[in-house]
Amino acid sequence: MYPFTFTKAASTHEALNAGRRGGRYIAGGTTLVDLMRETVERPETLVDISGLPLREVTVTERGGLRIGALVRMADAAAHPKVRALYPVISEALELSASAQLRNMATIGGNIMQRTRCTYFRDVTADCNKREPGSGCAAREGHNRTHAILGTSEACVATHPSDVAVAFAALEATVHLMGPDGERRIACADFLLRPGSTPNREQAIRQGELITAVEIPALPRPLKSGYLKVRDRQSYEFALTSAAVALHVRGGVIREAKVAAGGVGTVPWKLPAVERHLIGERPSEALWTAAAEKAAEGARPLEHNRFKVELLKRTVERQLRIVGGTK
Numbered sequence: 104m105y106p107f108t109f110t111k112a113a114s115t116h117e118a119l120n121a122g123r124r125g126g127r128y129i130a131g132g133t134t135l136v137d138l139m140r141e142t143v144e145r146p147e148t149l150v151d152i153s154g155l156p157l158r159e160v161t162v163t164e165r166g167g168l169r170i171g172a173l174v175r176m177a178d179a180a181a182h183p184k185v186r187a188l189y190p191v192i193s194e195a196l197e198l199s200a201s202a203q204l205r206n207m208a209t210i211g212g213n214i215m216q217r218t219r220c221t222y223f224r225d226v227t228a229d230c231n232k233r234e235p236g237s238g239c240a241a242r243e244g245h246n247r248t249h250a251i252l253g254t255s256e257a258c259v260a261t262h263p264s265d266v267a268v269a270f271a272a273l274e275a276t277v278h279l280m281g282p283d284g285e286r287r288i289a290c291a292d293f294l295l296r297p298g299s300t301p302n303r304e305q306a307i308r309q310g311e312l313i314t315a316v317e318i319p320a321l322p323r324p325l326k327s328g329y330l331k332v333r334d335r336q337s338y339e340f341a342l343t344s345a346a347v348a349l350h351v352r353g354g355v356i357r358e359a360k361v362a363a364g365g366v367g368t369v370p371w372k373l374p375a376v377e378r379h380l381i382g383e384r385p386s387e388a389l390w391t392a393a394a395e396k397a398a399e400g401a402r403p404l405e406h407n408r409f410k411v412e413l414l415k416r417t418v419e420r421q422l423r424i425v426g427g428t429k
């Protein structure tokens with residue numbers, strides 16, 4: 104560790120002032136403290152925002168859901184409204200990390216977490232995300248867990264969050280507050296693909312604070328769920344995952360929301376799969392045909408070619424689980 108300043112914000116106003124002066128926000132600390140220990144990140148000032156009033160889960164006027172940025176992962180997963188309206192969110196959270204971490208980590212921190220690429224966390228390795236222009240050790244290195252979608256020459260790291268995959272599928276919005284006021288940004292635009300600047304991971308401005316994530320209302324009845332495929336049954340990141348929500352009325356799929364995790368540099372929305380489902384009747388053949396489209400555009404690396412087939416099977420299986428086989 105190294106010396107740094109630590110302050111606790113007594114109000115949102117105080118936090119924003121400290122953020123504007125370059126302070127880094129910290130709440131659960133489950134990612135940032137690790138990165139500081141490994142000297143991957145070296146913030147000079149930490150601003151503890153854990154006392155701010157951003158811990159509510161509320162149903163919006165239109166019947167969507169607003170989850171405060173400081174709601175703990177465990178609390179969000181167990182919340183009756185989350186469980187009732189969007190089981191896919193509860194399941195994604197419960198399949199994340201360990202119980203101890205879920206009791207500390209927050210929703211805002213979860214979507215801000217940084218990649219688990221081992222080269223990123225090894226300060227002796229070349230890594231464009233940690234040190235722009237230094238190269239990417241993963242491209243020619245051990246890249247079994249890396250991305251097959253949304254990659255660039257500069258970076259092939261996956262986004263590690265599970266719940267962000269559910270948010271991407273449901274087309275959630277991130278609410279931000281900053282020196283210039285409040286704004287909202289679609290989850291899909293908030294998390295950035297690496298391109299030539301993999302060091303820039305979120306569309307967040309200096310001093311801005313995530314205040315909430317809002318999930319829009321969707322037609323009911325809505326069935327949803329999250330499937331995670333990984334090397335071991337707990338406390339492991341996804342090799343592939345699928346978040347699926349389906350609205351079926353009169354025996355026909357009227358709405359389909361599908362995204363994949365563990366395969367993209369950001370949570371990977373699957374519009375081609377969704378289009379294939381809408382207007383059709385659930386059937387085994389439909390799930391298989393729709394899932395075939397999940398890996399469109401994939402560019403596997405030497406050690407992760409298996410993810411192409413695994414992704415299709417993961418999506419197919421989760422479509423079957425959520426949609427049934429009628």
Ligand code: SF4
Binds near residue numbers: 229233259
């Ligand atoms: Fe760094 Fe990205 Fe390459 Fe990993 S994949 S070494 S995070 S540039």
